[in-house]
Amino acid sequence: MTPESNGADVPVTADLLEIDSLFTKNELAVRDTVRAFVDTRIRPNIAAWYEDALFPVELVPEMGELGLLGMHLNGYGCPGRSAVEYGLAALELEAGDSGLRTFVSVQGSLAMSAIHKHGSEDQKHQWLPRMAAGEVVGCFGLTEPGAGSDPGSMKTFARREGDDWIINGSKRWIGLASIAQLAIIWTMTDDGVRGFIVPTDTPGFRATPIEPKLSMRASIQCDIELSDVRLPGSALLPGAKGLRGPFECLNEARYGIIWGAMGAARDSYLAALDYSQQRLQFDKPLAGYQLTQEKLVNMALEINKGMLLALQIGRLKEAGKLQPHQISAGKLNNCREAIRICRDARAMLGGNGITLDHPPMRHANNLESVRTYEGTDDVHTLILGNHITGIPAFR
CATH class of the missing domain: 1.10.540.10 (Acyl-CoA dehydrogenase/oxidase, N-terminal domain)
Known part of the structure; x- marks a missing residue:
C-alpha cells in the first residue's frame, strides 16, 4: 500500500x-x-x-x-x-x-x-x-460434479488390483488440469479417502477445459475423466488418510485467498479513487461530492480492516497457533468485503466501468469464483457457527 x-x-x-x-x-x-x-x-x-x-x-x-x-x-x-x-x-x-x-x-x-x-x-x-522451478505444473482433483461442498460424498473410486490401483471417476472445476504434468487425485477406497499422484499422460486420464466462463477468464479450470487409470502402488500418498488429507491442503489455499482478495479490493479502490479525481461532473471532480467520499471511505476502511485480519492470521500461522475456524473467518470476511468493494468501484466508474480499460468489474467477476472455491460463504459461516455454538449445522 x-x-x-x-x-x-x-x-x-x-x-x-x-x-x-x-x-x-x-x-x-x-x-x-x-x-x-x-x-x-x-x-x-x-x-x-x-x-x-x-x-x-x-x-x-x-x-x-x-x-x-x-x-x-x-x-x-x-x-x-x-x-x-x-x-x-x-x-x-x-x-x-x-x-x-x-x-x-x-x-x-x-x-x-x-x-x-x-x-x-x-x-x-x-x-x-x-x-x-516451474518445470512441472500440478493440479488438485477433489471437487466432483456432484460433490462440491460435501467432498465426503465423492464417487471417484480406487480399487486394488495386485500391487496396482485402478481409478475410475470424474472431477470438476480443477484448475490447470489441461496443462498439468501431474494431478493430485483424491478418491474413495475400501480404506476411506486416499490421495494419489497421477501423471497426466497416464492412459485413461483426460482433462477438458470448461468454457465459456464469465469469471477467471485468464485462468484454466477443467473437467477430469478417469477411466481405468492404472497406477503403481508408489503413486499413493502414504501420509494422507481420510478427508483430513485434502482439508489440510485446502486450508493452505484458503490462507492465501485471505490476502489475495484484499489485493483485488485495493486495486479496484485505487482505480475508483483515481477516476473520481479526474472525472468532472457539473464542473467539479466526482471526488468532491459527499456521496463519492463516503463510498471511498467505506472502501478504505474495509481494506484496512481486511489487511489487519490477514496480518493477524499470518502471525498466528507463523507461530503455529492458527486454527481452522480462524482461516474461515478470514476467507469469509475478506472475500465478502472485497467483492462489495469491487462492485461499488465499478459503479463509481459509470458506463466506463464495464470495459476492460478499468479493473473493478474484472476483479468483481473473478471474485465470484474466489468466494465460491475453497469453501463457499455458507460453508465458512457454518464452520464459524459450529465453533461459536458447538453445534454442527451442516446437515
Whole structure:
C-alpha cells in the first residue's frame, strides 16, 4: 500500500493506519518484488488475456525463478518463505488478477503442499524441486460434479488390483488440469479417502477445459475423466488418510485467498479513487461530492480492516497457533468485503466501468469464483457457527 500520486502532490494510499509499519524489511522487500513483477508482466497484458480467455503459460518459469511456487514450503528446492511473505505475494498477484494468484495457489498451496505434507521422501525428491522451478505444473482433483461442498460424498473410486490401483471417476472445476504434468487425485477406497499422484499422460486420464466462463477468464479450470487409470502402488500418498488429507491442503489455499482478495479490493479502490479525481461532473471532480467520499471511505476502511485480519492470521500461522475456524473467518470476511468493494468501484466508474480499460468489474467477476472455491460463504459461516455454538449445522 505504498503512496501513489493523484496529480496534485497529495499522497494517495489505501493505508489509513500505517499498516506498512507492521511488516519487516524482508516482508516489504518480497512485496515490492512481486509488485514490480505484476506491474511489468501482468498489468500491461491482463485485459487482453482476460478477453481472450488465455492463461499466460510463459509466466510459469518466471514465477518459479521469483520463488513464488511452493513459496511457503521448506526443503526440496522450495523457497521456505514465511506465512506473511507468502500472504503479501498473494495480495500483489491478485491485485494483478485472481487467475494468476490462483495459479500460484493451485501449484503451491494445493498440489505441492499435498506432496510436501503427505508424500514419501521419494515422491518429494522426485516432484517438488521441479514444481518449485516451474518445470512441472500440478493440479488438485477433489471437487466432483456432484460433490462440491460435501467432498465426503465423492464417487471417484480406487480399487486394488495386485500391487496396482485402478481409478475410475470424474472431477470438476480443477484448475490447470489441461496443462498439468501431474494431478493430485483424491478418491474413495475400501480404506476411506486416499490421495494419489497421477501423471497426466497416464492412459485413461483426460482433462477438458470448461468454457465459456464469465469469471477467471485468464485462468484454466477443467473437467477430469478417469477411466481405468492404472497406477503403481508408489503413486499413493502414504501420509494422507481420510478427508483430513485434502482439508489440510485446502486450508493452505484458503490462507492465501485471505490476502489475495484484499489485493483485488485495493486495486479496484485505487482505480475508483483515481477516476473520481479526474472525472468532472457539473464542473467539479466526482471526488468532491459527499456521496463519492463516503463510498471511498467505506472502501478504505474495509481494506484496512481486511489487511489487519490477514496480518493477524499470518502471525498466528507463523507461530503455529492458527486454527481452522480462524482461516474461515478470514476467507469469509475478506472475500465478502472485497467483492462489495469491487462492485461499488465499478459503479463509481459509470458506463466506463464495464470495459476492460478499468479493473473493478474484472476483479468483481473473478471474485465470484474466489468466494465460491475453497469453501463457499455458507460453508465458512457454518464452520464459524459450529465453533461459536458447538453445534454442527451442516446437515
